Amino acid sequence: MSVIPPNGPRLLQITDTHLFADPATEQAGILPEARFQATLRAMAPWAVSADGLLHTGDLVHDGSDEAYQRLRQALISLDLPGLVMPGNHDDRAGLQAAFADGPVSAARTLRIGDWTLIGLDSLQTGEVPGHLDVAELAALDRALADCSTAYCLVALHHPPFPVGTAWLDAIGLDNPGALFQRLAGDYRVRAVVCGHVHMAFDGHANGCRTLATPATAAQFLAGAEGFAIDRGPPAFRWLDLRADGGIDTGVVRVSGA
Numbered sequence: 001m002s003v004i005p006p007n008g009p010r011l012l013q014i015t016d017t018h019l020f021a022d023p024a025t026e027q028a029g030i031l032p033e034a035r036f037q038a039t040l041r042a043m044a045p046w047a048v049s050a051d052g053l054l055h056t057g058d059l060v061h062d063g064s065d066e067a068y069q070r071l072r073q074a075l076i077s078l079d080l081p082g083l084v085m086p087g088n089h090d091d092r093a094g095l096q097a098a099f100a101d102g103p104v105s106a107a108r109t110l111r112i113g114d115w116t117l118i119g120l121d122s123l124q125t126g127e128v129p130g131h132l133d134v135a136e137l138a139a140l141d142r143a144l145a146d147c148s149t150a151y152c153l154v155a156l157h158h159p160p161f162p163v164g165t166a167w168l169d170a171i172g173l174d175n176p177g178a179l180f181q182r183l184a185g186d187y188r189v190r191a192v193v194c195g196h197v198h199m200a201f202d203g204h205a206n207g208c209r210t211l212a213t214p215a216t217a218a219q220f221l222a223g224a225e226g227f228a229i230d231r232g233p234p235a236f237r238w239l240d241l242r243a244d245g246g247i248d249t250g251v252v253r254v255s256g257a
């Protein structure tokens, strides 16, 4: 796949940027700011022919407003409408304040052609695993009821599906049944798109395509029993949303980060 305009809307996903107030801060042996900026540069030519932007959480590592504001300005520079949602490292109030409005926001939905992107908040304050509470599930019900497009994507930080890496599968979404109860059987929902696991994943669960995407910060080693870093480069994902409801997608690794 290339940056040539697709036959249908194109969504770009970035995730787990883990920025700090001080851009010189290292984490897990890398500089999150430098890897994010390299990813942003690599995304720029793709953004010209894209229609939407998605950030699936862990926007910042330290909950600081400085990092949220810097990230917001950088994402807006891609000149795309976008959705962001919190991960376990985010500060919900800080994120919602920084992304209250504007082209890239923490809104519930974003329409992209004949597709609707629905964002969910799976953050449990003070916990690593994710959870969709009663209010969030009700918001999902409303978003699906109001959806007027042929197809939709659901995005949240914590995967409601295993990725085959034991320690990460233990800290995903803790109530996946409540989510899939709503998605299974709704032919419009074509994929669940996540972050959190800092690695690429492309599978199926409960009749739904399940996707996860590498971090721009440090990667985790796929298949590891316990915490282990993969020294691979940062990446972003492109998703071409076809008129027949299919999704063509791939991960672009960023060299020189």
Ligand SMILES: [Fe+2]
Pocket: 016, 018, 057, 058, 087, 089, 196, 197, 198, 215
């Ligand atoms: Fe993360």
